[in-house]
Amino acid sequence: MNRTLLIALSTVVVILLTGCSPNAESPAGSAAADSKPMAQPAREAAKRQMEERDAAMPEPLAEAKPQPAPPPPASPALAPQRQAVSVERAKAAGEAGRVAQFSNFVGQGRLDALRAPSEPTDREQYAHQEDNPVKRAAEQPVSTFSIDVDTGAYANVRRFLNEGRLPPQDAVRVEELINYFDYDYPLPEGRQPPFRVSTELAPTPWNPKTLLLAIGVKGYDLPKTQLPPANLVFLIDVSGSMNSPDKIGLLKPALKLLVRQLRPEDKVAIAVYAGAAGMVLEPTPGDQKAKIESALDRLSAGGSTNGGAGIQLAYNLVREGFVDGGINRVILATDGDFNVGTVNFEALKDLVETQRKSGVALTTLGFGTGNYNDQLMEQLADAGNGNYAYIDTLQEANKALVEQMSATLLTIAKDVKIQIEFNPAQVEEYRLIGYENRMLRREDFSNDAVDAGDIGAGHTVTALYEIALKDSGGALTEPLRYGQPATDATPHGDEIAFLRLRYKQPDSEVSQLLEWPIQRDQMIGSWREASERFRFAAAVAGFGQKLRGGRYTGSFSYDKVLALARDARGADPFGYRSEFLTLVGLTRSLDPGQSGRQAQMLR
Incomplete structure (x- = not known):
């Protein structure tokens, strides 16, 4: 390859030294057009010089062995122009065969490939977050986090997909995908408290051995007028x-x-x-x-x-x-x-x-x-x-x-924090889906100096926990060998968890506490019997987790996400849920290895 390149470059040097063409311009510029043609002795001398150089070459270019295909040219638009110029000069010098090889070399962009790469244009910045881990209720029964009403990640993910590429995993904040949608939670009866909390418990669509606990918060609404x-x-x-x-x-x-x-x-x-x-x-x-x-x-x-x-x-x-x-x-x-x-x-x-x-x-x-x-x-x-x-x-x-x-x-409540305590007698494991950069320490819940998220008028906030009940076979971790065995939480033996929520009025710096038990008898036997809002939120959660790598979703395919969301689309006055179905279908095409087309569909 190096030998071929050396011979080709030598040929070009000879061509340039001999003037390349009877009509070539002189160094003086366009005035050379009026000069007389090269004298016959000069042309013969140039020809002899070329023949002597050719004789010194051990292997002609025309006999060079084919080389492997090079990388794609860095500047393909320049290749045809260079090729045309080289061939024209070669014909004028009677060296069409040699320069055809050189033109092929340049036309394939091998010289362009040697150029330094251009500065990258994609400099987008995303904070890295690991998925929330699975925790054993007997070891860490309390989970505390700040609510989040942001939705920017959903629109940004949509932008990536509409550009024909999958988003970076760190661009996908699952809670922001879930909270992009309104779930028609019941409104509070008044403005004190400024929101109403709903809970629902049903089997997980991607894991029949676990349950999803959905916590929904709906703020009171206020017309713009x-x-x-x-x-x-x-x-x-x-x-x-x-x-x-x-x-x-x-x-x-x-x-x-x-x-x-x-x-x-x-x-x-x-x-x-x-x-x-x-x-x-x-x-x-x-x-x-x-x-x-x-x-x-x-x-x-x-x-x-x-x-x-x-x-x-x-x-x-x-x-x-x-x-x-x-x-x-x-x-x-x-x-x-x-x-x-x-x-x-x-x-x-x-x-x-x-x-x-x-x-x-x-x-x-x-x-x-x-x-x-x-x-x-x-x-x-x-x-x-x-x-x-x-x-x-x-x-x-x-x-x-x-x-x-x-x-x-309009902010109707500020510094809103959620804390849930799981009953180790009922719950083996749990994990919070999303909210990775909203996690708080247990003691932060009661500390009014610790900032948290705010809720606006009419805002909807949804949080999902995946939990494995005792003896369900859904646990992913082994119990500690030397840990204390869980005891019955009498007189709260039928409680799966206890939910606490703290918030402040917009003009106050003192928080107020709300509490609700979550009973085992709230559990729905099949996710198919759960509400539309539960099923659609589960579909969005599954989709977001898959975009982040699907560590906990197993064989839950995009086809299954699509089927679950389509069945739970419900009322869709602005078309946002229909658009979600379109995005899932697009993602399935962009990520065929994860599409699960051959996987068993939901039954």
Whole structure:
């Protein structure tokens, strides 16, 4: 191969030295077109020089043995042009055979393959989380976590699938997939407490030896017309990384959807940041929609990204117009690619945590691909007592900012924590599905200084535990040899678990406690007899776990996910559940090794 390349390059050198063609331009440029043809003695001398060089070559190129196929060319669009130029020069020099070999070498892109690879364009960032482990009730009977109302992971996963690729496992937060959907839980009878808790217990669709315990929380709803006055600041990233149709191009019409819902008593200001931060619209009443939309239309992207300065400015603007008893919120719209100023992840979280103490909440809206920082967007919203949504389409913006406007803007309960204690006399093992980055220590449950998630008006939160009862054959771990044997929990022997929930009123720093026992007689004999909401939530949970590798779902295939979800689709006024069915079918095609087409379907 090296010998062939050396001979080919020598041929090109000869061609260049001999002028390549009678019509070739001289070094003087186009003036050479008027020069006389090469004299006959000069042409003969050049020919003799070529023959002497050829005689010195031990093996002609034309007789070179075929080489293995090379890697695909790095720049295939250049190959035909190079090939045409090389062949033309070869014909002029009478060396068509030799240069055909050289042209083949270049045309196959072997030289291009030697070039250094270009800088990767996909720099998206996701926090790594291991799946929650299985725990034995006799050893660790208590599980504590913060609720989560974010839905950004679902829309982001949808974006990956619609691009024709599977999402990274760390992009899949199963609880956010489950909580993307409304499950029609019963509403609370009043506003004290501000939500109602429902539980359901039935066999697990992917493991007949275990049970799923579903915990559903539904906040009281409030029509948009009854919302308190809103004091909003749109904090918009206009740095160079936002200059694309799926970023600044989608951001403008998305925020206009929210603007069109505002009332005269509401007000909105617009702050932007790139290398520096500034205000582009002073606080403006909600009925001056043309003025607000015009300010959005004038935005353009360019420069570096000083997100920390922008966050500080936005909070200052909200505090200046603070409305007692109203909605005071920063809405941050960005790809999360902060690269100047305060860029340290923990420093940005500390900044937001400090600001939330002033009573100002933070909603984060994520946009774009390639450099998207999902970890930052999700964690900033958590630190800011807010919520996180990923906007991949205008329809998603409509869902988050119009259909769920009350839930997005109005907090009805804050620092909501769930703790469940499993009865070792009844339960062998358990594991919480999702909420990996929301886990709390046992003592955090009663510590009002520990922050937790908030619930908005009309919000739905669902949590699923997979549990193995005693002697069910579903346990995955062995009991400790020297552990104390479980004793009957008399007088609570029929209880599988005990559920506790703590929350604070939005204007209070003292939590309130709610408690419910979960009885064994609540168990439904077959998952087919469970409610539609239970079955659909189980389908979404199975789908999310499979996207994360399916460590605990066994042979539960995408076909089975699809069948379970289709049977439990129920009322679907906005088409979100139907879209889920489409995504499962698409995933089955993208991941044929996991499709389970040959697996036994649900019976």
